Amino acid sequence: MLSPEERREIEAEFAHYPNKQAVSIDAMRIVQKHRGWVSDECLKDIAELLEMSADELDGVATFYNLIFRRPVGRHVVMVCDSVSCWIMGYDRLRRELTSRLGIQMGETTADGRFTLLPIVCLGACDHAPTIMVDADLHHDVDPQKLDGVLEKYK
Amino acid sequence: MSQRHNGSIIQWLNKFMEKVLTKNIRQDLSYVDLNAYEQTGGYQGLRKALGMSPTEVVEEVKKSNLRGRGGAGFPTGMKWSFVPMNADAPRPKYLVANADEMEPGTFKDRLLMEGDPHQLVEGMVVAGYAIQADVAYIFIRGEYFRSEEMLRRAIAEAYEKNYLGKNILGSSYSLEMIVHMSGGRYMCGEETGLLNALEGKRANPRTKPPFPQVSGLFGKPTIVQNVETLSNVPHIVRNGAEWFKSLSYTQDAGTKIYGVSGKVKRPGLWELPMGTTIREILEVHAGGMQDGVRFRGLLPGGASTDFLVEDHLDVKMDFTEVAKVGSRMGTGTMIILDDQTCPVGMVWNLEHFFAQESCGWCTPCWSGLSWAEKALNALEEGQGQAADLEHLAFICNFCAPGNTFCALAPGAVEPLQSALKYFRDDFNRHITEKRCPWRAS
Numbered sequence: 001m002l003s004p005e006e007r008r009e010i011e012a013e014f015a016h017y018p019n020k021q022a023v024s025i026d027a028m029r030i031v032q033k034h035r036g037w038v039s040d041e042c043l044k045d046i047a048e049l050l051e052m053s054a055d056e057l058d059g060v061a062t063f064y065n066l067i068f069r070r071p072v073g074r075h076v077v078m079v080c081d082s083v084s085c086w087i088m089g090y091d092r093l094r095r096e097l098t099s100r101l102g103i104q105m106g107e108t109t110a111d112g113r114f115t116l117l118p119i120v121c122l123g124a125c126d127h128a129p130t131i132m133v134d135a136d137l138h139h140d141v142d143p144q145k146l147d148g149v150l151e152k153y154k
Numbered sequence: 155m156s157q158r159h160n161g162s163i164i165q166w167l168n169k170f171m172e173k174v175l176t177k178n179i180r181q182d183l184s185y186v187d188l189n190a191y192e193q194t195g196g197y198q199g200l201r202k203a204l205g206m207s208p209t210e211v212v213e214e215v216k217k218s219n220l221r222g223r224g225g226a227g228f229p230t231g232m233k234w235s236f237v238p239m240n241a242d243a244p245r246p247k248y249l250v251a252n253a254d255e256m257e258p259g260t261f262k263d264r265l266l267m268e269g270d271p272h273q274l275v276e277g278m279v280v281a282g283y284a285i286q287a288d289v290a291y292i293f294i295r296g297e298y299f300r301s302e303e304m305l306r307r308a309i310a311e312a313y314e315k316n317y318l319g320k321n322i323l324g325s326s327y328s329l330e331m332i333v334h335m336s337g338g339r340y341m342c343g344e345e346t347g348l349l350n351a352l353e354g355k356r357a358n359p360r361t362k363p364p365f366p367q368v369s370g371l372f373g374k375p376t377i378v379q380n381v382e383t384l385s386n387v388p389h390i391v392r393n394g395a396e397w398f399k400s401l402s403y404t405q406d407a408g409t410k411i412y413g414v415s416g417k418v419k420r421p422g423l424w425e426l427p428m429g430t431t432i433r434e435i436l437e438v439h440a441g442g443m444q445d446g447v448r449f450r451g452l453l454p455g456g457a458s459t460d461f462l463v464e465d466h467l468d469v470k471m472d473f474t475e476v477a478k479v480g481s482r483m484g485t486g487t488m489i490i491l492d493d494q495t496c497p498v499g500m501v502w503n504l505e506h507f508f509a510q511e512s513c514g515w516c517t518p519c520w521s522g523l524s525w526a527e528k529a530l531n532a533l534e535e536g537q538g539q540a541a542d543l544e545h546l547a548f549i550c551n552f553c554a555p556g557n558t559f560c561a562l563a564p565g566a567v568e569p570l571q572s573a574l575k576y577f578r579d580d581f582n583r584h585i586t587e588k589r590c591p592w593r594a595s
Binding site: 023025050081126 | 258
């Protein structure tokens, strides 16, 4: 069940587009903001609200990198694996992250604290390598800096 | 030594160079509010535009020779002139700012959105007026939260002062502006893919024609324009086409925000006259290569441009001159390949990106790029064969312009085809030595 707040936020987006289906991505982002991910149940509720089939909405959901259709941890760590970060030490950073967190890309730590995901170029190439934790971008992340960065997210 | 000397003179001269797009941007990227923006002439371009006819605005932009800064370099004024302007033109008409900056190695639009959001808003109102758009969307990359925040603040302030909304500054022109945050996919940066994404669909490309200017978003006339392009518009209207042309060193007018990433001393962004040489950008502004590494090549404007090498350092960075040597200026943000970095590995990284981001709509792209990625991976793992290089060359032709639905695959093979040309020996070494020579064994 969508919460009244989620429903209100989604309905507020209707004014911005000429039809309800156009709100699909905004709607899933809203739900994800509240719950971290978009469950099957939420997907069905959103689809109903937007007057489209759940399958059609799932086709949209699975196209986009930032719509999560599986549960994630309390914090999502996205590691840029694009070219500038690759040149500046992505491989080493990924090795450090996977070994410190004890998980591979796409996995969540057992305590539910972190989910680790690869992400494409974060548009901060003059500060490569970069990672993004939740909505925060972190610049020039070398292995020494990593502990300090992760420490902020409980 | 003489190079260093030249460099300091150029840096000194650049202090006097006119900054257009970046003049308000603060070192800490703190918010430039409406008041601060107005103090340096902000919204004067809009005031002037509203005193002109829409056609006059289009003509001025046409004369200015402004070319699209998203990478393709299409003449902006010409694009606008394709929008139906008669009284019975389909309504609403749309203007969309393509703020889906996702080309690997590109980080310039973020600076403009975070550093001076009102400039983009003003550019959009002026462009909207020129085509008589009713609704404007800013399509922002899903990860650009700060850009979103800055633009929402600027839009709210602009509504308050009636730079947006009904009857802007007492004129008969009205415009609504809406922020859309992307769900995240490289295809959203492609003009027609972006339109599908804005309609809440998968970002597959659309057949052209009809072109978006005639039938775009929700089937209505639509202009899609890059952030840097739109940010130039108020200045052109305010100061005139001739002024804009005088800013550049070459035929392609204006200033350009150039960037450098990779193992250079000072990676960053600089607003410079269009047509500044690659050498000046690399050696003077980016400070040259880091100690201990040597320059080998560069992608001049993002991941989907052909490699250039040492012979090309004196090429002027603009759309026309870079094309003459077989590449594209693209977004103008260069990625530097150094001698400690494997060119095959770099191309593998690039093709991994493109294969992953291919929307799967047409065969050369989804099939060709995933095979390219596999072959490059095999080369990196020491399992490559001579026939793989022929296969890679075949894929480059398979994905060439005209064979695919959109520009993703043709762009994707640009670094591959040029790497095969300039770094052939490195590819061969991977095959004969059965390993990547850059990796510790």
